[in-house]
Amino acid sequence: xxxxxxxxxxxxxxxxxRLAKRIAxxxxxxVILFHTVSPAFYIPYPESISVEIVDLKLLxxxxxxxxxxxxxxxxxxxxxxxxxxGRYIVEVGDARESILEAEEREDVDLVIMASHSKxxxxxxxxxxxxxxxxxxxxxxxxxxxxxxxxTPENIVVAYDFSETSEKALYFTxxxxxxxxxxxxxxxxxxxxxxxxxxxxxxxxxxxxxEEKKKYLGxxxxxxxxxxxxxxxxxxxxxxxxESIVRYVKENERMxxxxxxxxxxxxxxxxxxxxxxxxxxxxxxxxxxxxKEGKRK
Numbered sequence: 601x602x603x604x605x606x607x608x609x610x611x612x613x614x615x616x617x618r619l620a621k622r623i624a625x626x627x628x629x630x631v632i633l634f635h636t637v638s639p640a641f642y643i644p645y646p647e648s649i650s651v652e653i654v655d656l657k658l659l660x661x662x663x664x665x666x667x668x669x670x671x672x673x674x675x676x677x678x679x680x681x682x683x684x685x686g687r688y689i690v691e692v693g694d695a696r697e698s699i700l701e702a703e704e705r706e707d708v709d710l711v712i713m714a715s716h717s718k719x720x721x722x723x724x725x726x727x728x729x730x731x732x733x734x735x736x737x738x739x740x741x742x743x744x745x746x747x748x749x750x751t752p753e754n755i756v757v758a759y760d761f762s763e764t765s766e767k768a769l770y771f772t773x774x775x776x777x778x779x780x781x782x783x784x785x786x787x788x789x790x791x792x793x794x795x796x797x798x799x800x801x802x803x804x805x806x807x808x809x810e811e812k813k814k815y816l817g818x819x820x821x822x823x824x825x826x827x828x829x830x831x832x833x834x835x836x837x838x839x840x841x842e843s844i845v846r847y848v849k850e851n852e853r854m855x856x857x858x859x860x861x862x863x864x865x866x867x868x869x870x871x872x873x874x875x876x877x878x879x880x881x882x883x884x885x886x887x888x889x890x891k892e893g894k895r896k
Contacts, residue, residue, distance in 0.1 A: 601629035604708040606699050606733075608635065609673055612714040615748040617677055620712050622750050624684040626778040629709070633677055633688040634702050636695040637667045663692060696732045703739045710775065711737060715745040734880060734889055740771060741891070742856075746884035752776055752855040756784045758844050758879075760860075761812065768860035768890030773823060781855075782829045785816060786847060788840040841878040848883045858888045 605620045607613045617633075624631050667690055674688035691698050703711055715730035730743050757772055759765045772783070789809065813834065820830040837843035848857055861876040880887050 601627050601710075602706060602708040603629050603631050604634055604699075604703050604706060604711045604739075605631055606634045606636075606695070606711070606713045606729075607674075607677065608695075608714075609670075610714070612744065613677075616712060616714050616744055617680060618750050619742075619744060619748075621681055621684050623710070623712070623775060624681070627775060629684075631681055631684055631686040632702075632706055632708065633674055633681075633686060634699060635670050635674060635688070635690050636698045637663065637670055637690060637692045638695075639663065639692055667692060695729050696736075699729075699733050700736055703737060708739055711739050711741040713741070713743060715743045731877075731881065735877060737889075738891055740888065742886065742888045743880065744886050746886065747855075749855045749886055751779050752886075753779070753781050754784070754851075754854050755781045755856045755858060756786050756848070756851070756854050757858040758840075758860070759785045759787050759816070760840070761787075761815070762860065764860035764890065764892070767892065768858055768888075769819075769823075771890055772858050772888065773826065773828065776856075777826060777828060780828060782831070783823060784831050784833055784854075785820060786833045786844065787812070787816060787835070788843045789834055789836045790838060790840060841875045841882075844875075844879050845882045848885055854885060856886045856888060857883060858890065860890045 601624075603620055603624055605616060607616060620631050623629065670690045671688070674690060678686040678688055689702060691702075699711070699713075702708075711733070713730055713733065715728055730745075734741050734743060755772060755776060757765075757769050759769060769785070789812070813832075816832050816834070820832055823830045833847070835843055835847070844857070844859070848854060857879070859876045859879055876889055880889065
């Protein structure tokens with residue numbers, strides 16, 4: 601197993617490293633630390649403006665020095681990961697694009713990174729690197745936000761009976777099962793508008809609801825057989841995203857929210873696309889977005 605951990609040496613870096621180390625220890629994984637150095641000169645300029653060769657040399661020297669300083673810091677972080685197997689990569693370029701290229705090139709199993717709090721204007725103008733990476737990533741990505749977690753004890757998995765949400769659940773059990781967390785399966789039951797008479801409609805919906813509850817119960821038992829405590833929460837709401845966000849806000853003891861996403865090709869299904877992005881932006885808790893898509 602390989603875990604990619606983008607770091608920016610900010611105050612939250614140590615929290616991300618500690619989480620990655622705990623997960624790596626439990627899964628015998630390799631941790632790849634990744635840092636992007638911004639180009640020393642990347643603003644386009646008209647050809648009529650002359651840039652002296654000495655100026656370009658100076659910019660190259662600054663870029664080289666900045667990269668070396670980053671490598672020295674990364675060496676210290678790799679040392680802090682021991683006994684976990686770790687290595688680092690430092691590249692020059694756009695952070696978002698570099699991370700997305702690295703996750704695919706290194707064929708990692710999980711990406712762990714932090715999301716920084718931003719003001720409203722900044723969010724509107726540029727968003728966050730974490731949000732942009734989460735939107736376009738083709739790998740499962742855990743975004744640390746709102747609180748630090750070293751060992752997630754209470755995990756909520758948003759479940760909608762899709763194949764992706766089921767895979768997200770089992771991925772969560774595989775990654776965090778060694779910690780024996782309490783897992784809550786959260787299902788938001790939407791109103792279904794069936795073009796049939798009310799008497800028949802009520803009977804059909806009741807049967808449908810009973811079948812879902814039975815399936816969830818069997819699923820919970822299967823997970824519990826692995827020594828993991830499981831609970832079920834079913835809510836009725838016409839807006840799944842808002843319902844998930846409200847549930848997270850109501851449960852302060854929750855350490856991690858897991859949601860499934862089909863990535864770039866799944867923007868038309870509940871939980872499988874736009875809902876995951878909407879939830880990620882609004883919750884102030886760590887979020888694991890499970891993906892298994894292919895970049896187009």
